[in-house]
Amino acid sequence: MDNKFNFSSKFKVANIFSLIFFATSILFILVKGLNYGIDFKGGTLIELRANNTGASEIRSSLSNMDLGDINVKKFGKEGDYLIKVEQKENEGSKLIPQIKKNLSNSLNTEINFRRIESVGPKVSSELLQSGIIAISLSLAAMLFYIWIRFEWQFSIGSIVALFHDVVITVGIFSFLSLEINLSIIAAVLTIVGYSMNDTVVIYDRIRENLNKYNRLSISEISDLSINDTLARTIITSVTTMLALISIFILGGEILRGFSFAMILGVLIGTYSSIFVASPMLKFLKVTYKTLEKEEEKIVP
Helix, strand or coil: CCCCCCHHHHHHHHHHHHHHHHHHHHHHHHHCCCEECHHHHCEEEEEEEECCCCHHHHHHHHHCCCCCCEEEEECCCCCEEEEEEECCCCCHHHHHHHHHHHHHHHCCCCEEEEEEEEECHHHHHHHHHHHHHHHHHHHHHHHHHHHHHCCHHHHHHHHHHHHHHHHHHHHHHHHCCCEECHHHHHHHHHHHHHHHHHHHHHHHHHHHHHHHCCCCCHHHHHHHHHHHHHHHHHHHHHHHHHHHHHHHHHCCHHHHHHHHHHHHHHHHHHHHHHHHHHHHHHHCCCCHHHHHHHHHHHCC
């Protein structure tokens, strides 16, 4: 057996690296929290164009209206701004006309409102709950699929890899204070499917090689299997990354968060399939005899 790369020799270092990042991500999520967007926090989002006006002037104009928490930042091209206003009870439909009137009167320039989104507290709470349920159900469905498709040791390895990918991705968003909205939830669900697909390809080759080379250790089998599927993994990851980087650069601010989450997911998912999911089989002491025992349970 002539392996091109000895991945198993790096498993221990990679696992320490993953544990540090995983623990740090959880720490950031619990301590710093997540920067929820309008979708989950409730409020009003306004995208406007105002030439010859700074963010500080817009913020100062809105601060006199007692709107609560206000966030103003540059968005896209010069003169474009994104305004986020905290949702208050009983604001009704009069809020947007009041903001338009106030800005038009206080700023000596033409104001063009390009996009307005408003989400009430009740709806945002339901969206957040639905997002959490969607991610939980997707992980449960993946666990059930792997449990049916492979032995229970493979199921544990794949779920550990999935939690690794999701937690670290969300942890990076927490660290960078990037906004979490519905598009990020969609990205996380896509990451789950991508990572699982990559893991299943490697696991399928590992099980095949366990039957073929039953005298080799699980570390040797993992090395052989990863090298067998490495070309496929690289091609899939690179082509996906090319599309995502193009969206990140050319897709504008609206798609930037989604594409950034997907880029992280592809990188972390590819890494976890090799350096998290595969080492779990060694940790769980998977051998050729493991497959024999499972076959004996199925065939009386």
